[in-house]
Amino acid sequence: MDFSLSAEHELIRETAYKFGQQEIVPGIRELDRAHESDPSTLKKMGEAGLLGVSIPEAYGGTGTDYISLGIVCEELERADTSARVVMSVHSGLHSLSILQWGTEEQKQRWLPSLASGEALGAFALTEPNAGSDAVNISTRAVRDGDDWILNGEKTWISLSDYADRFLVIAVTDPDTPKKAKGMSAFIVDRSSSGFSSRPIKGKLGVRAGNTGSIFFDDVRVPAANMLGGEGDGFKVAMSALDHGRYTVASGAVGIIQACLDACIPYSKDRKVAGEPIASKQLVQQMIASMAQDREIGQLLYYKVGWLKNVGTRCTREVSLAKWTNCAAAFDAANKAVEIHGAYGFCDEYPVERYLRNSRGAMIYEGTHEIHTILQAEYELGLRVDKPVKPGLPAV
Numbered sequence: 001m002d003f004s005l006s007a008e009h010e011l012i013r014e015t016a017y018k019f020g021q022q023e024i025v026p027g028i029r030e031l032d033r034a035h036e037s038d039p040s041t042l043k044k045m046g047e048a049g050l051l052g053v054s055i056p057e058a059y060g061g062t063g064t065d066y067i068s069l070g071i072v073c074e075e076l077e078r079a080d081t082s083a084r085v086v087m088s089v090h091s092g093l094h095s096l097s098i099l100q101w102g103t104e105e106q107k108q109r110w111l112p113s114l115a116s117g118e119a120l121g122a123f124a125l126t127e128p129n130a131g132s133d134a135v136n137i138s139t140r141a142v143r144d145g146d147d148w149i150l151n152g153e154k155t156w157i158s159l160s161d162y163a164d165r166f167l168v169i170a171v172t173d174p175d176t177p178k179k180a181k182g183m184s185a186f187i188v189d190r191s192s193s194g195f196s197s198r199p200i201k202g203k204l205g206v207r208a209g210n211t212g213s214i215f216f217d218d219v220r221v222p223a224a225n226m227l228g229g230e231g232d233g234f235k236v237a238m239s240a241l242d243h244g245r246y247t248v249a250s251g252a253v254g255i256i257q258a259c260l261d262a263c264i265p266y267s268k269d270r271k272v273a274g275e276p277i278a279s280k281q282l283v284q285q286m287i288a289s290m291a292q293d294r295e296i297g298q299l300l301y302y303k304v305g306w307l308k309n310v311g312t313r314c315t316r317e318v319s320l321a322k323w324t325n326c327a328a329a330f331d332a333a334n335k336a337v338e339i340h341g342a343y344g345f346c347d348e349y350p351v352e353r354y355l356r357n358s359r360g361a362m363i364y365e366g367t368h369e370i371h372t373i374l375q376a377e378y379e380l381g382l383r384v385d386k387p388v389k390p391g392l393p394a395v
Contacts (some may be wrong), residue, residue, distance in 0.1 A: 003302075009071060012053070016072045019048050020079030029081045031208040032353055035201060038208070039162050042086060046117010050076075051090055055099065060112030067305035070250035074298075077254030078261070081357035082209035084251035088365070089158040090114065092243040094121030094167050100243075101185070101228040101236050110165070110187065122163035123244070124154040124188075124214060125237050131156075132370050134169075134237060135179040139216065141170035141186065146223050148172070150216040156364070160197045160212030164190050165280065167240065167349075169233045176231075183233030187225045194219040205356035242318050245365045246304050249321035252329035253297040255358050259336040260290050261375065262351050267339055277339070286335040293328035300324060315385050316378050323371035326361040333358045 005013075023044055031038060054069040055061020062068075069091065070384050077084035095114045098107060098121075113119040130136045139152025150170055157166075164189045173182035188195065198210040228236045264287065267278035277283050300321040307314035335343035336351040344351050362368040377383035 002035075005067075005071075008064065009068060010288065011357070012068045013071045013075060014045075015048065015080070016050065016075035019045070019050065020076050020083060024076070024079040024083050025395070028082075028208055029347060029350070029353075031082075032080075033347065035203070035207045037082065037162075037210040041083065042120060042159075042162060045083070045086060050087070052115030053087075053091065054261040055095060055111055055115045057093075059099070059107055061113040062115075062325060064273055065305065066246070066308035067115050067302060068159075068307045070246065070301045073247045073251040074254040074257070077251035078258045079254075080208060080353075081206050081251065081255070081360070084247065084254065085158050085206060085209045088244050088247040088251070089123055090121050090163075092247040093240045094122035094165070096243040097123075097167055097185075097236060097240040097306050098187070098227065101232070104147045106187075106224075106227070110226070114165075119164040120159055122157055122159040122166045123240060124157050124166045125240075126156045126170045127153060128155050132367060135183075135234065137169060137171060137183070139168070139170040141172045141184060143172075143223075144220075145375075147220045148223060148226070150186070150188065150219040150221055152216050153213060155213040156211060157197075157214050158209060158211055160214050161199055161210050166190070166214065167227065168238075169237045172230055172233070180234035181231050183237070184230050185227040185233040185236040186221050187227055188216075188219060188221055189244075189301045192221065204315075204320060205358075205360045207356075238315075241365060242315050245318045246301065246308070247322060248361055248365050249297070249304065249318065249325045250301040252322075252325035252358070252361060253294055253301065255329040255354050256290055256294045256297060256332040259332040259351065259354055260287065262349060262354075263287055263339045266343075266349070270341075283339055290332045290335060293325075293332060297321075297325040297328055304374070311388070313388050316374075319366070319371050319374045322365060323368065324377060326358070327368060329356070330358040330362060 035311040050072055052061035053072050054062050054066055057063035073084050073087050098110055114121050127137050141148040141150050168186050171182055172184040176182035194217040197212050198216045228267045267283050268276050270277050304314050304318045304321050337355055340349050340351050343349050
C-alpha cells in the first residue's frame with residue numbers, strides 16, 4: 001500500500017494552487033460582494049488545461065488519473081468554491097458522463113472541445129418539484145421522427161447562463177410502472193430553438209458562481225444526442241452524481257485548508273492580554289480539529305480516486321467521502337469564524353465566505369440527510385451496489 005503522490009500529482013497540485021491564488025483569489029471578494037461571476041475565469045481554466053483533467057489524450061484531455069481531478073478540485077476550492085463548482089459540473093457531471101456512457105462517435109464529437117474549454121458543459125436534473133426524489137421529474141421528451149422534443153424546466157443549474165451544452169434528464173416513457181426506467185438522457189445545445197435560461201439571485205453562498213433555471217419550450221434534440229439507451233436516464237444521472245460527489249468531496253478538503261491558511265497567521269498575530277490567541281488551548285483545539293479533518297478528508301477522496309482508477313464502482317465510498325468531508329468543511333469554517341471573533345463576521349477576512357459556501361455543499365449533490373440514510377442502508381444490508389455492467393467503464 002503506497003500513500004505517496006507521484007511527481008505528476010505534485011506538479012498538478014502546484015499548477016492548480018497557483019491558478020487559484022493568481023486568477024481567483026485577487027478578485028473574489030468583490031465578485032462575491034456583487035453577486036457576480038466572471039466568465040473569463042472559465043476560459044482561463046481551459047487554457048491552463050484544468051478542464052481536461054481525467055479525460056484521455058485520445059479525446060483531447062490530459063490523460064491524468066482521477067486522483068489528479070480530486071487534487072485540482074481541492075486546490076481550486078481552496079481559492080473559492082465557485083471555481084471548484086465549474087470542475088464539478090463541467091468535468092465531473094458532464095464530461096465524465098460522456099466518457100462513461102457515450103458512443104465512440106459521441107466522445108469524438110463532444111469531448112475534445114470540452115477538454116480544451118472551447119465548450120462548457122452543465123448538468124440538468126433538479127426541477128422545482130423534484131430534488132432528492134429525482135424519479136419524480138416532469139420534464140418530458142417525446143419522439144418525433146429522428147428527433148426528440150423536450151418541454152419542461154430545470155432549476156439550480158450551475159453554469160446555466162454560460163454552458164454551451166447541457167446533459168438533461170427527461171421522462172421518455174411516463175407510463176412505465178418503474179419511473180426510473182422511463183427516463184432518458186440527452187445532450188442539448190444552448191443554441192437550440194426554444195431553449196432559455198434565467199439566473200437565480202440572492203444566494204447565501206457561492207455568490208461568484210452562476211446558478212439559474214433553464215427552460216425547454218418544444219426544444220428539438222436529434223436522436224443521435226441521446227446519451228446511453230432509451231430508459232437509461234436514471235442510471236446516467238446516478239453515475240454522473242458519483243463523479244460530481246467525488247469533486248465535491250475533494251473540494252471540501254480545500255475549504256478546510258483555506259480555513260487553516262486564514263486562522264494560523266491570524267491566531268499568531270491577534271493578541272489578547274498581551275498574548276497571541278494561538279497560545280490559548282481552545283484555539284489550538286479548533287486548529288487541531290481542522291488539521292485532523294483535512295487529513296481524514298484527503299484519505300477518503302484519495303481512496304475513491306484509486307477505486308475509480310482501477311475501474312471499481314465506488315458509489316458507497318464516494319457518498320461517504322462527500323457526506324464526511326462536507327460536514328467537516330462546514331465545521332472548520334464555523335470554527336474559523338469563531339477564531340476570528342468579530343472580524344469573522346464581516347468580509348474583511350475570507351472565513352465568513354467559507355462558512356456560507358460550505359453550507360451549500362451539504363445540500364447539493366445529495367443532501368447531508370440523504371447521505372446519512374445511504375450510509376445506514378449500506379451498513380444494514382438494505383442497499384447493495386451492483387457490479388458495473390460488462391463493457392461499461394466504471395470511471
